[in-house]
Amino acid sequence: MTYLALARKWRPRTFSELTGQTHVVRALSNALDQGRLHHAWLFTGTRGTGKTTLARILAKALNCEQGVSAQPCGECSACRQVDAGRFVDLIELDAASNTGIDNMRDVLDNAQYMPTVGRFKVYIIDEVHMLSKAAFNSMLKTLEEPPAHVKFILATTDPQKIPITVLSRCLQFNLKQLSPALIQQRMTQILTAENITADSAALQQLARAAQGSMRDALSLLDQAIAWNPAHIQTESVLEMLGTLDHDTLLRLIRALQDGDANAVLQQANDIIAQNADLGGVLQELARLLHQIALCQIAPDTLENDLPIHQILREMAASIPPDQVQLYYQICLLGKRDLPLAPDEAAGFSMTLLRMLAFLPAQEHTPPSAPVRPAVAHNTPATTIARNGAITAATQPATTVPAQQDTAQEATQDTAQDNRQNVAPDNTPNTTPTISLQQRNLPRHAADWQQLVEEMKPGAQARMLALECEWQSSEEDKLYLLLPHSHKHLAQPGYQSKLREALTKHFARPIQLILTLQESVSHSPQRIVEKDRAQRQADAETSVQQDRFIQEAIEHMGARMVSTRTNP
Template sequence: MTYIPLARKWRPKTFSDLIGQDHVVHPLQNALQQDKLHHAYLFTGTRGVGKTTIARIFAKALNCQQGISAEPCLSCDNCLAIDEGRFFDLIEVDGASRTRVEDTRELIENIQYAPAQGRFKIFLIDEVHMLSTHSFNALLKTLEEPPEHVKFLLATTDPQKIPATILSRCLQFNLNPISHTMIESQVAFILEQEQFNFESNVLSLIASHANGSMRDAITLSEQLVSVFPNGLQYDSLAHFLGHSIESYSLQIMEAFLQHQPNRLIEISEVIARQQISHIRVIHFLLNHFHQCALLQIVPNKTSAAILQNCAKNFTSHQIHLIYQALEKACQEFDWNPSPNIGFQMLLLRIYHALGLLNHQQPNTPDYEPEPEQIPEPTEEPDFPAPEEPVPAEEPQTPSPADPDDNWSNIIEQLKIDGIGKTALSHSSLIERNEQLLLLEVETTYQSLFTPNILLRIENALSNYYQQAIKIKFQTPKAQTSHQTPAQIKKQQKQEHFSKLQQTVQSNEFVQKVISDCDAEIFENSMTFQTNEL
């Protein structure tokens, strides 16, 4: 007996056999029961969710010899012929291979003939979006007003490519991806019926690999059975399907979380030795950090512990920064001298961006990490709450800033410009000791202090003070808020402008013009000359 692939053997034959598409099945059944049938239907959805299957079941329901009903009998000649692919009045057209307008015209010429076997002549056009523009145009009139004995069933994975004039002539049904739970249940049923041995936890691997496609899940199960004829075991399948890559991805996240740069290098070397695709590892990291971002909004206790820890300990800004770096790495990965070099540099770049490396000069023993210890974060892009004190491990208690420390003058002397100088102008110096500056930063401008800008500022201050300088931040308190250089400059400008206004208004010539011409001075029209202030 000829072997039938499992995906075809277990293809649903009635509407009741369909899984996960009730929102499509119920309207079709109602239309069949009430005999309110449209002449054109469009089924859309990703691969393997049942578009062609639903079209064939619908064709059986229309042409069943027992009469039009919501469930075909499966025993009459017409139902059997459709199941076996030999029904003369069910004409299946592959839109991907018959794209020419000549093929469409040939199809239209056959429409005028009455059905030979069934009640309706049904044209099932699969991947209809592949038809050419001329083919769509040739089909318009016929699709709008076909003969009473003709029904069009269209299927596509990309409805955006179908002209709006075609969409408006069809009843459109969008098929959803099958849920993991439904895939696991159906795969388990099929494996039991086929008498294959399997561990229950392998079902989740198969379902996650199928990405919502029931056909992919069944086909993958069949492949796994041929590779592992003695039974499906989780460890073997995880290695075969590449889910060991997922474990490496989680280990990388753990290394980020535990501040272990050496561990990052070790993992990258293992990945290189095992010749695992670095791009696939990056894709898993993208997926995991996406889940972390979702967990920060909608907590889910069923998620992996490492994902929950990352969502808890990383800020949303850091997660988005990591995701952006990974996304950009995928686009530029081929530019690297070797995959391993590119991957290691990606991990270190993310590590730097998170502020997990100690950026200080080599001859500063107070800030050198202890042997075989992970350095504490010294670069933090997020600002602590106002009530959070300076960490206790600081070597000295910060003293109030020296009155001689004119923060505005210091900023002007720093070798820094652009965003870095703008960010500093919206801060005020609160306390200083030899190696620590405590700055008060306006809430509106805290986002300017990104990790890269913060590093530039610390380097500029280190050059100015001739020693390693680190920066800590605090949010201004209403009672003790200090003026920033930007606020001082704005205030000076306003005072100067007020004096100019008074000078203009008191001018004798201006007063005479106002009096003689009944004129009025618009204050907003006054501007500074380039040499003012």
């Protein structure tokens, strides 16, 4: 007895047997039942999504002796011959092997003749994008003025390569990749009919490994049955697929999370010793990280059916989201670069070590807490952004307070916060300062900047003060320049607040004379900005010169971007 591959044995023969693609089936069924028949259809979609199967069912529906309908009888000779692949008026071509013009022209020349036995002459052209330009032109002639008895059913994995002239004459349907759940459901049906039992986890692994292709899924199922004809076990499927059970991967993630290099290497060695497909292991690891990330962002999306999901939820709660993203990114890059590594094992363990080496430049706060940007003083922190770019987080130690427009309603408390941002308070409140009464008004721009910090004005006065450039001072008079861009700060309320602050600070009435100026370049605000720009430039230079980072860029194909984390 010859063994018939499951994919062939269980190839759907009616629309209702087809797994998934309900959107396409519904549209086609309606058209068939209502007799609205187009003369050319194009099915697009990745391999194994059911394009040719659908094409054959459609060909059968068009030629069933019981009449055109979405439910071909399956009993008449036309139906049976289509199923057996012997129907003379169904011409199946594989463009991948018939790209020449001669063959296509021969075939299409025959289109003008009436069908031999059927209602329609149906041409199924698979991988139609592989046709030569001349062959397309030949087909186009028929498509432009199609004889009533000719139907084209085209299928392709790559619709981009089909000339627009052809595309525009076809009714196009995009077949979706099948979800692991749908694939698993179909496998279960088939196994039940075949009287074979299986572990649910084993089928889940097979369904995932098929990556959306039913044909691949059934081919893998064939292999699994060959390994274990009576019962499909998880262990043997994992061994067959060269993948690992989740426990191993979860232990690995835990070790990474703990920053325990020894444990990580130990796990890596165990995995390597199992002769697993290391690219597949990284892929599976990425899949788990994806689920953890999903769980952090949208907990409801994680189905609740597996014990592993409880563990994933725990991990989602304990690993900071940015770290999950980083692991994921490194995982993908590691998998991509695996063929370039000295050997697979080295590439694999290097990927894991990279996860330990790079930490997000952010404080590790619990996922629920707002993420605060890290403040790096001299050594710029380095992180890898989600897009794989290595980012120099060169946030200077001092930052400028919140934008003026928001600070208008700012309370005294906010002002307090802003002040701390601008300059860490070096002089504790308890430290007595020298008598300020004797002090003179500022003598140059830097004095003014320092004065603004020292006198700690309220929010409104502070906003005004930061934008003003010192112009000159007399005994009790302070002349300031305000740029036109901030003239709204010149309103009396703000001015009087600043005057009060000055008067309080110097313990004598101070007169404030404000002049509007096109622009200023030495206001405290501008000085801080210039300083920040310089620090950024310095930090970027030092990051670029860092050998470790250069290597990381080289090995990981990352690129430098300069970003600034704003509070």
